[in-house]
Amino acid sequence: MILGINPFFDDYYCYHAYKYQPIGILSVLATLRSAGYEVGFLDALTNRRQQTRKPKELENTEGGYYRYGLGDKAFQQALMKYTEPQVILMTSSMTFRWHSVRDAIALTKEVFPDVPVVLGGIYATLTYEHALQHSGADFVVQGPGEAKALSLINELTGNKRQMPETLPFWAFDLLPPEKRNFAMLLTSYGCTRNCAHCASRLLYGGYKRRDVDEVIEEIDDRYHRHSVREFHLYNDDLLEDSPNHFELWAKEAIRRFPKARFHVPNALLIDQLTLRNAELMKELKVKPIVLGVDAVHEAELLGRWWISYRAIKDTVSLLEKAGFKRYDIKVYVHVSHPTQTLRSLLETIRFLLELGVRPALNRFTPIPGTRLFEHQDTDLALLNNKLYPGTVSRKDFGKLKAFIDAIHFLQKGGLDLISGTDEFTETARSILIPKRKEYLTTTQVARYLGVDPSTVRRHIKQGKLIPAKRVGNRAYFDKSQIEKELPF
Numbered sequence: 001m002i003l004g005i006n007p008f009f010d011d012y013y014c015y016h017a018y019k020y021q022p023i024g025i026l027s028v029l030a031t032l033r034s035a036g037y038e039v040g041f042l043d044a045l046t047n048r049r050q051q052t053r054k055p056k057e058l059e060n061t062e063g064g065y066y067r068y069g070l071g072d073k074a075f076q077q078a079l080m081k082y083t084e085p086q087v088i089l090m091t092s093s094m095t096f097r098w099h100s101v102r103d104a105i106a107l108t109k110e111v112f113p114d115v116p117v118v119l120g121g122i123y124a125t126l127t128y129e130h131a132l133q134h135s136g137a138d139f140v141v142q143g144p145g146e147a148k149a150l151s152l153i154n155e156l157t158g159n160k161r162q163m164p165e166t167l168p169f170w171a172f173d174l175l176p177p178e179k180r181n182f183a184m185l186l187t188s189y190g191c192t193r194n195c196a197h198c199a200s201r202l203l204y205g206g207y208k209r210r211d212v213d214e215v216i217e218e219i220d221d222r223y224h225r226h227s228v229r230e231f232h233l234y235n236d237d238l239l240e241d242s243p244n245h246f247e248l249w250a251k252e253a254i255r256r257f258p259k260a261r262f263h264v265p266n267a268l269l270i271d272q273l274t275l276r277n278a279e280l281m282k283e284l285k286v287k288p289i290v291l292g293v294d295a296v297h298e299a300e301l302l303g304r305w306w307i308s309y310r311a312i313k314d315t316v317s318l319l320e321k322a323g324f325k326r327y328d329i330k331v332y333v334h335v336s337h338p339t340q341t342l343r344s345l346l347e348t349i350r351f352l353l354e355l356g357v358r359p360a361l362n363r364f365t366p367i368p369g370t371r372l373f374e375h376q377d378t379d380l381a382l383l384n385n386k387l388y389p390g391t392v393s394r395k396d397f398g399k400l401k402a403f404i405d406a407i408h409f410l411q412k413g414g415l416d417l418i419s420g421t422d423e424f425t426e427t428a429r430s431i432l433i434p435k436r437k438e439y440l441t442t443t444q445v446a447r448y449l450g451v452d453p454s455t456v457r458r459h460i461k462q463g464k465l466i467p468a469k470r471v472g473n474r475a476y477f478d479k480s481q482i483e484k485e486l487p488f
């Protein structure tokens with residue numbers, strides 16, 4: 001028997017970690033099963049969360065640290081329920097959680113010391129050399145693992161099993177029952193774009209899409225055989241050439257699976273939305289609609305040429321035409337890119353709030369192998385997005401998020417804090433949203449105060465009036481400061 005394991009992980013915090021369906025290893029196991037191997041699956045990422053000790057590299061960092069999933073003892077007890085497997089396959093996800101993979105392998109080897117452990121997944125792919133040296137696995141597999149795992153297992157067991165002619169769907173039935181209330185679905189792999197901070201190209205080498213009939217067949221299997229009604233589309237590039245892919249399978253899905261709802265948690269590319277595909281998403285009951293933008297001024301530096309204020313505005317209007325409410329549009333903004341300025345970040349957030357959509361802040365994660373990565377000598381665990389310094393500190397990040405959520409909540413309730421003008425909104429707005437700084441020149445200050453410019457200049461000389469900033473020999477004053485402390 002071949003045993004697949006989705007390991008537990010340790011982290012500062014992670015919302016809904018236990019809900020994630022590890023479809024990579026379940027695709028490998030489905031392939032092995034189709035090839036004739038008996039397979040088993042242990043999902044150690046349960047809904048248990050308990051405080052745990054930090055690895056020594058993280059000892060001096062702030063914040064509680066938690067085990068998500070089975071504790072060490074429970075993990076070994078769960079392993080002991082299986083008769084000794086021929087080979088163990090372990091998956092991995094975030095590179096910054098590599099310690100947990102190492103720990104899970106060590107615990108596995110205590111229970112089954114003679115069984116070879118093969119490691120694959122995102123950590124193994126992005127940091128292959130690191131995994132070879134530090135994970136403790138006997139074999140490390142890089143990239144898509146279906147064919148590679150089969151040939152390695154054939155070698156280790158002395159069998160000559162063949163790859164199935166077509167890849168089977170990932171093995172939904174091997175998930176524990178509590179994780180079967182939705183199904184992850186990928187209708188394509190990889191992305192046509194190549195952003196400086198992203199690992200998509202390193203994982204898939206480019207963009208490949210699945211056959212439309214195969215996509216429909218997979219939905220049909222989940223919908224009818226497993227009564228799934230909720231589908232989570234984790235594509236990196238869902239809408240590429242949409243008339244010839246997304247629109248074809250979407251029309252068919254709307255017709256054949258009327259009770260199904262679809263989610264797009266992995267953000268859509270704003271330049272790929274059209275009235276036609278947006279209307280189909282409405283019919284697929286997509287809610288919220290999720291867009292990826294980033295702080296607009298930095299977008300070009302990251303190679304995200306399609307992002308501009310104009311493009312965001314047009315996309316939001318288009319979505320509204322297709323029947324989406326603005327407050328149901330969620331827009332991802334990465335916070336703390338190395339190239340980001342606080343000004344650009346806040347301007348983007350303000351712009352999104354003015355549009356009436358919901359900015360969803362996401363802490364940036366430096367990913368090994370990407371063009372933006374510059375931390376070759378740092379332990380991977382220190383590159384956790386919760387630790388990464390930058391534009392906004394961890395504390396301020398929480399405050400900013402809460403502030404945005406509060407405004408969005410009020411907007412959803414019908415209170416237009418950004419552009420609203422009645423007395424109540426005006427007052428609420430002046431309390432909740434500090435006005436943008438306005439600067440006045442010496443002449444403007446004089447006009448504003450009804451005095452001669454020479455009076456203003458005299459007061460500057462006497463130190464009674466201090467400019468907020470100087471550009472060359474021009475002085476600029478903060479309007480709110482002038483209002484508060486009238487010097488005349």
Ligand code: B12
Nearest residue numbers: 014024089090091093094095120121141144145199200365
């Ligand atoms: C689903 C997903 C999530 C889910 C769950 C992720 C998880 N693993 O726990 C959620 C939404 C929670 C998530 C969150 C985040 N994610 Co994410 N996520 C993804 C996504 C879109 C898909 C992963 C997936 O399921 N792929 C599909 C399967 C089929 O592929 P696979 O798992 O790689 O499996 C194949 C091979 O690896 C191999 N394989 C897998 N296991 C095994 C085992 C063996 C033995 C073998 C032989 C082979 C093998 O074969 C499989 C089939 O071919 C990827 C991007 C991507 N396109 O892959 C990003 C990605 C993994 N996420 C990433 C990031 C950055 C994040 C965030 C940190 C976002 C942020 N704020 O910056 C957060 C973290 C949140 C948190 N609180 O910790 C990065 C990786 C970062 C890193 N350093 O490792 C990725 C690569 C995104 C990117 N484009 O750069 N994410």
Ligand code: SF4
Nearest residue numbers: 191193194195198236
């Ligand atoms: S568009 Fe998204 S998935 Fe594609 S390369 Fe850029 S960040 Fe990655």
